Amino acid sequence: xxxxxxxxxxxxxxxxxxxxxxxxxxxxxxxxxxxxxxxxxxxxxxxxxxxxxxxxxxxxxxxxxxxxxxxxxxxxxxxxxxxxxxxxxxxxxxxxxxxxxxxxxxxxxxxxxxxxxxxxxxxxxxxxxxxxxxxxxxxxxxxxxxxxxxxxxxxxxxxxxxxxxxxxxxxxxxxxxxxxxxxxxxxxxxxxxxxxxxxxxxxxxxxxxxxxxxxxxxxxxxxxxxxx
Numbered sequence: 001x002x003x004x005x006x007x008x009x010x011x012x013x014x015x016x017x018x019x020x021x022x023x024x025x026x027x028x029x030x031x032x033x034x035x036x037x038x039x040x041x042x043x044x045x046x047x048x049x050x051x052x053x054x055x056x057x058x059x060x061x062x063x064x065x066x067x068x069x070x071x072x073x074x075x076x077x078x079x080x081x082x083x084x085x086x087x088x089x090x091x092x093x094x095x096x097x098x099x100x101x102x103x104x105x106x107x108x109x110x111x112x113x114x115x116x117x118x119x120x121x122x123x124x125x126x127x128x129x130x131x132x133x134x135x136x137x138x139x140x141x142x143x144x145x146x147x148x149x150x151x152x153x154x155x156x157x158x159x160x161x162x163x164x165x166x167x168x169x170x171x172x173x174x175x176x177x178x179x180x181x182x183x184x185x186x187x188x189x190x191x192x193x194x195x196x197x198x199x200x201x202x203x204x205x206x207x208x209x210x211x212x213x214x215x216x217x218x219x220x221x222x223x224x225x226x227x228x
Contacts, residue, residue, distance in 0.1 A: 006032035011064035039209035042218030090159030092169040098143040129157040149180040169201040
């Protein structure tokens, strides 16, 4: 039986602006299974990106629990959450958040260096993952000198290089044209399956979601169904 790697239990999140309260997440329950690609789809404003930020400990729920292999992430201090993120999670965003003053290789080395991996080992592993994403010829280019599709490949290499247990991908192909989107998605899914990683992916693309192992549909702050 497939093991649950991440469990969200009764997640509630409300934003208050002046006298206006907006219930963004309303008792959301979600199971993420080890070794699977899980898609979360829904219209803009349905709460999916907020849920993703809470799953990744980048935001805090008003109530509820996030359990990672039975570790309650909601009880961790800010420093312990940062440590957990760097050790266990990889992030891929629609806008890749690469560091423009650094080379492609330096960007991919960054999570390893933050995790105190020796520089020579970080260099070796960055080169290995950049080869996997087809960018061994771009190692010493600045990220401002490469195309949008190539930047997203760098972001994928950076997310995978420290061998995390779980990848959180927020609209990973949303900023790309159809051809690049399909190429990047195929590359991404092949790599995570090869590495036997678990993935949660927020997307508005039903066709991409249909290629995942499991799909949750969000509507008005709740998991509406798990069918497309």
